[in-house]
Amino acid sequence: MNTNNVWLVTGASKGLGLSLVKKLLAKGYRVIATSRTIGQLIQQIGDPSENFLPLQMTITDNEDVKKVIKSGVEHFGRIDVVVNNAGYGQIGTLEELSDEEVKNNFEVNVYGSVNVIRNVMPYLRAQHSGHVFNIASIGGFSGGFAGWGIYCATKFAVAGLTESFAQEVQAFGINATVVYPGYFRTDFLSQDSVKIAANPIEAYEAARQSEELHLKEINGNQPNDPEKAADVLIEVALLEKPPVHLFLGADAYDTAYQKISLVQKDMAYYQALGTSTAII
Numbered sequence: 001m002n003t004n005n006v007w008l009v010t011g012a013s014k015g016l017g018l019s020l021v022k023k024l025l026a027k028g029y030r031v032i033a034t035s036r037t038i039g040q041l042i043q044q045i046g047d048p049s050e051n052f053l054p055l056q057m058t059i060t061d062n063e064d065v066k067k068v069i070k071s072g073v074e075h076f077g078r079i080d081v082v083v084n085n086a087g088y089g090q091i092g093t094l095e096e097l098s099d100e101e102v103k104n105n106f107e108v109n110v111y112g113s114v115n116v117i118r119n120v121m122p123y124l125r126a127q128h129s130g131h132v133f134n135i136a137s138i139g140g141f142s143g144g145f146a147g148w149g150i151y152c153a154t155k156f157a158v159a160g161l162t163e164s165f166a167q168e169v170q171a172f173g174i175n176a177t178v179v180y181p182g183y184f185r186t187d188f189l190s191q192d193s194v195k196i197a198a199n200p201i202e203a204y205e206a207a208r209q210s211e212e213l214h215l216k217e218i219n220g221n222q223p224n225d226p227e228k229a230a231d232v233l234i235e236v237a238l239l240e241k242p243p244v245h246l247f248l249g250a251d252a253y254d255t256a257y258q259k260i261s262l263v264q265k266d267m268a269y270y271q272a273l274g275t276s277t278a279i280i
Contacts, residue, residue, distance in 0.1 A: 092197030147207030182249030
């Protein structure tokens with residue numbers, strides 16, 4: 001185990017990011033942890049130390065991200081593992097959500113990760129090593145959740161860009177992994193981490209039922225432990241050939257298998273029609 005490695009974790013003041021940072025520090029890793037509010041980081045983890053560098057970062061501001069990453073490299077000399085964890089949930093049907101609500105979710109969940117990737121890559125390329133984890137969601141593999149379409153779209157985007165990114169950087173000895181967590185017992189479904197449509201439409205009963213289910217029944221009863229998720233990420237980061245796709249949680253596996261089965265059935269049923277397009 002190379003505890004000299006330096007990890008950069010965004011969205012580190014709560015949820016999976018917080019569990020991961022605490023676990024890494026306990027194991028002796030050096031960690032650059034970022035959040036919108038540095039005070040919350042210090043309150044949760046403690047004061048800066050030899051191994052812990054908390055930094056305030058606005059992930060939607062490319063120049064701020066560039067400056068923060070540069071500060072982290074200057075402090076520790078390098079970055080080895082990047083965890084793009086910052087993000088939030090947006091509930092609302094496509095008709096209900098305003099342009100601003102849609103753009104904001106993409107700004108944080110997608111463009112924020114791109115900002116981190118583009119600004120950390122010069123350092124990773126120069127050292128010819130590194131591993132980037134992009135935290136998506138099982139909702140980034142299966143979109144079958146009424147009222148979560150835009151959130152799912154952001155996470156599908158994260159999955160897609162990670163697949164391409166993995167191909168782009170393999171020649172430099174850099175690995176990329178998209179992570180699809182199921183339901184983990186964090187504060188993701190709390191008021192600070194999920195937003196609901198400002199102007200809901202009463203007719204969307206399925207979306208309201210899904211919203212009620214997630215906020216009042218699933219919240220606090222999620223089946224997966226974020227501490228164990230942190231252990232998995234640390235273990236995967238040590239692999240010589242880590243996966244491009246990493247599902248976390250039995251529920252994530254179940255949902256993924258259901259999606260794969262549905263796609264396979266549709267492909268088989270419509271194969272003759274779908275392959276009738278060849279130029280003869």
